[in-house]
């Protein structure tokens with residue numbers, strides 16, 4: 001059937017006016033010849049396999065050809081879809097194998113080796129020179145994401161190589177040195193961590209010639225980075241405090257308008273509430289980084305909802321990456337909780353542990369700088385190569401202690417929360433929590449100083465009755481890491497969030513760490529000493545009575561007076577009964 005026949009069929013029974021001539025067969029074009037592949041065809045199905053072509057006159061044969069092509073294309077599309085699904089499945093499987101979970105749109109695939117990183121060969125050479133054989137899970141996923149210029153919130157266990165995960169893409173993207181001021185800013189909570197990150201940055205960018213600065217001497221910094229300086233800097237690594245000091249000068253003593261990448265390491269620490277909070281400084285820094293195209297990346301081993309909420313609201317196109325379980329302790333550390341009875345029991349337990357044999361280097365965490373000094377004064381006479389690091393020591397002293405510990409000149413380092421985050425001492429075998437950590441997050445970071453980069457380690461945490469409010473949450477961390485925990489620790493009544501926050505903010509009052517008898521510790525003559533001892537005994541007695549009767553000395557004065565009166569009435573009753 002050709003086009004003329006079709007026309008005849010369609011116009012059957014119709015009469016045409018005079019002006020309109022009945023078309024003749026020869027007037028119809030030879031559509032078999034003229035039909036092109038891409039002609040528009042409207043098809044009406046007549047029988048099972050017979051079609052009538054209405055426009056541009058395409059024959060059934062052509063139609064079948066087209067149908068074949070279409071089917072082929074459909075098949076190809078389906079194959080393509082299947083292929084993509086399989087690829088995605090494979091990527092998901094690979095992510096699962098590496099405990100990588102991701103949230104976000106169009107997330108770049110994880111790299112499988114350093115060669116998969118789209119970075120310069122010189123960077124890969126530097127990674128290999130550092131002794132790294134393959135990327136760690138966080139590096140596999142975070143590097144491709146940052147290389148695509150996506151903003152990132154990353155959470156990965158302690159010692160899992162987060163530093164290189166953010167340094168590699170930054171080094172790649174800055175390409176070469178420029179004289180336009182700092183283009184990347186890395187914020188760390190402590191100066192020790194900033195120096196460590198600077199060292200890693202220097203190692204990984206070897207051959208690039210970047211000017212990597214750390215804010216150390218503030219007076220020097222005031223003149224070095226101002227608007228009149230030559231702006232020959234590339235990467236700045238610092239604590240927020242020092243940077244804000246420069247920003248507060250009039251005019252600001254540092255320019256951050258060229259910043260392309262802002263990395264916040266230990267993000268949850270910098271977002272913490274409280275007197276030592278960095279939140280205000282962070283806001284000030286973010287304001288100074290006024291380049292519209294700047295990207296932000298946040299890294300930490302622990303995750304808090306405050307950070308996540310901030311990221312969702314302030315970082316468009318955000319990708320979230322978590323390695324393993326959130327807020328879990330690294331599984332390479334064998335953890336133990338040890339009941340020591342009393343403050344004095346801690347010292348006995350520590351000496352016992354040392355007597356049984358420990359393999360240095362060892363870190364001991366205490367809750368305050370005073371206690372760090374007290375414990376140091378005790379251990380120094382035990383013939384141990386020991387030192388202490390805390391905020392009361394000068395910067396030079398702190399740098400020296402860290403250097404000596406790294407070089408193996410100090411075997412046991414007593415420290416405060418200052419060293420809990422980020423510090424990477426190679427081969428720390430044992431972490432002792434002499435004082436119970438103020439929160440489960442602090443616990444995860446403290447014990448994470450051991451068992452880094454796939455090595456194994458141990459952590460022992462002493463506890464007394466006073467530490468019971470946080471015991472359960474930490475016992476659960478141990479359980480989840482597969483460590484043995486006595487059942488009774490898991491069944492302790494939980495504290496409310498409010499109470500837990502209160503504990504985290506204010507460490508419990510503890511007896512001094514000392515074996516010196518109280519009499520010898522008090523300065524002054526005999527009388528002064530006895531007076532002081534009597535005072536302390538009275539205080540201790542009062543404390544015991546308050547505990548027994550659950551009297552809160554500050555809360556309700558009137559109620560307390562009534563209770564005290566009741567107690568004294570009972571006492572006088574007893575006395576009179578005894579007399580009778």
Ligand SMILES: Nc1ncnc2c1ncn2[C@@H]1O[C@H](COP(=O)(O)OP(=O)(O)OP(=O)(O)O)[C@@H](O)[C@H]1O
Nearest residue numbers: 132134135136158159160161162163301422424453
């Ligand atoms: N791909 C790798 N292969 C082997 N070791 C690595 C690799 N990447 C980093 N490391 C090493 O792992 C150790 C821990 O790295 P890093 O300090 O970056 O950990 P982190 O995840 O930042 O830990 P934290 O949460 O405690 O700050 C370092 O000694 C580092 O040199």
